[in-house]
Amino acid sequence: MLEPVLLINNLWVLICAVLVFMMTIAVGFLEVGELGEDFPVSLLKTASIASLAIFFMALVGFNTAFAPTIYGIIGDPLYNGLFLGGFSPDVPGLLNGVWWSMTESYFASGLTVGTYFLFEAAFASVTLALVGIITLKKVKLGAFLVYAVVYFIVIWNLPAAWIWNPTGWLFVLGMRDFAGGLVVHGAAGAAGIGILLQIWSEERKKGLKESPKVLLKVSPGWLTLSILLLVVGWFGFNPGSVLAFNESAMTVVITTFLAATAGFFSVTVFRYLFSRSHPDLVYGVNGILMGLIVITPLAGFVSPGSAAILGLIAGPLFVAGEWWFSRSKWFSDPVGLLPGHLLGGIFGVAMIGFFTQHAFAAASGNGNLPDGLLFGGGFPALGQLGIEMLGVVVVFVVVLVLSFVTSRILSIAFHGITTDYRTDG
Numbered sequence: 001m002l003e004p005v006l007l008i009n010n011l012w013v014l015i016c017a018v019l020v021f022m023m024t025i026a027v028g029f030l031e032v033g034e035l036g037e038d039f040p041v042s043l044l045k046t047a048s049i050a051s052l053a054i055f056f057m058a059l060v061g062f063n064t065a066f067a068p069t070i071y072g073i074i075g076d077p078l079y080n081g082l083f084l085g086g087f088s089p090d091v092p093g094l095l096n097g098v099w100w101s102m103t104e105s106y107f108a109s110g111l112t113v114g115t116y117f118l119f120e121a122a123f124a125s126v127t128l129a130l131v132g133i134i135t136l137k138k139v140k141l142g143a144f145l146v147y148a149v150v151y152f153i154v155i156w157n158l159p160a161a162w163i164w165n166p167t168g169w170l171f172v173l174g175m176r177d178f179a180g181g182l183v184v185h186g187a188a189g190a191a192g193i194g195i196l197l198q199i200w201s202e203e204r205k206k207g208l209k210e211s212p213k214v215l216l217k218v219s220p221g222w223l224t225l226s227i228l229l230l231v232v233g234w235f236g237f238n239p240g241s242v243l244a245f246n247e248s249a250m251t252v253v254i255t256t257f258l259a260a261t262a263g264f265f266s267v268t269v270f271r272y273l274f275s276r277s278h279p280d281l282v283y284g285v286n287g288i289l290m291g292l293i294v295i296t297p298l299a300g301f302v303s304p305g306s307a308a309i310l311g312l313i314a315g316p317l318f319v320a321g322e323w324w325f326s327r328s329k330w331f332s333d334p335v336g337l338l339p340g341h342l343l344g345g346i347f348g349v350a351m352i353g354f355f356t357q358h359a360f361a362a363a364s365g366n367g368n369l370p371d372g373l374l375f376g377g378g379f380p381a382l383g384q385l386g387i388e389m390l391g392v393v394v395v396f397v398v399v400l401v402l403s404f405v406t407s408r409i410l411s412i413a414f415h416g417i418t419t420d421y422r423t424d425g
Helices: 004-035 041-066 113-135 141-155 157-163 169-173 181-205 220-237 247-275 281-298 304-326 337-350 358-363 378-413
Strands: none
Touching: 004 041, 004 113, 004 220, 004 281, 041 113, 041 141, 041 157, 113 141, 113 157, 113 181, 113 220, 113 337, 141 157, 141 181, 141 378, 157 169, 157 181, 157 378, 169 378, 181 281, 181 337, 181 378, 220 247, 220 281, 247 281, 247 304, 247 358, 281 304, 281 337, 304 337, 337 378
């Protein structure tokens, strides 16, 4: 029997896991909201992603990400057997005890196998949903769902094993990513680019000189619902990443939503200054999202004041990123995976070396982090920045390559992964 405080931790993280799972479907609502109600396959796709995440993460993916790692690279796939222990009632942490990394030797939050599995499976699910926003109307659904199987066993799991597993090589080196600026947002962008490369390869073979753009067809009701659900889901995404119900989790609530509101104002203002266009719903939604994305990797390491500043910086970052990525002729990214999740996630990880305050980091269980450069961190802060950037480069390259190779193999198996969105969408 778990002690009361550990039971509360488990209840808290279970609630947060449900909120994060809701975000997968909310991404489907976001796609419908930006592409129009005549694109209901988004909802089928995101429902399929959530189902596949639970099944294949339980099968082996949870082990490859969160079991004790083999040389710091990948979790032991047979650590507790398949399906979280198979038919055995004696698996540690299933009926008795806690998951190995939740003991006093590591994170000390007392989470059981079921609690921690559901929480991390939810993160894997929403990450693939983000990857999937660049497949809109262009990739065969069957090919993408087979891609999802590989994703939940290997592609998502390697960055998670390196950064969120206490025996992963980047974690041991000192890298931290509080709730997924790189493991979720940055890696989703890298995986998306891998798929975009294969899409472009097939489009060139069709004789196209540039990739056809998928146009927006805004549905205000769906778009508003999507952002509402995503904001509520982020309540589980960031505060839940403390992995315990304590004062730090409540502080993360503040930093998360201060950054979101600051991002809303900042994007709408800078959009107007940049283009003289009046604010609209699409940019308001993207402002909230950009603020949330930027704060995600350091929400447990910074003060409320820093969170507000980071949210304000998110505005010009998104507007500039959208302008730069929109100039490309070889891909279509209508919902903003690259200027939002890729750019915002990587930027947020870099800001760990600038805005971290040790007292906040220690309270969230990350006492190895020094004060950032803006708070007198000096050479230790520079060292932390270097470690963070090393992680960004390695994860970006590995995920992009794995995603592209997987897409290329699927292209052979499916006689091309692309469809003509102008007739089949």
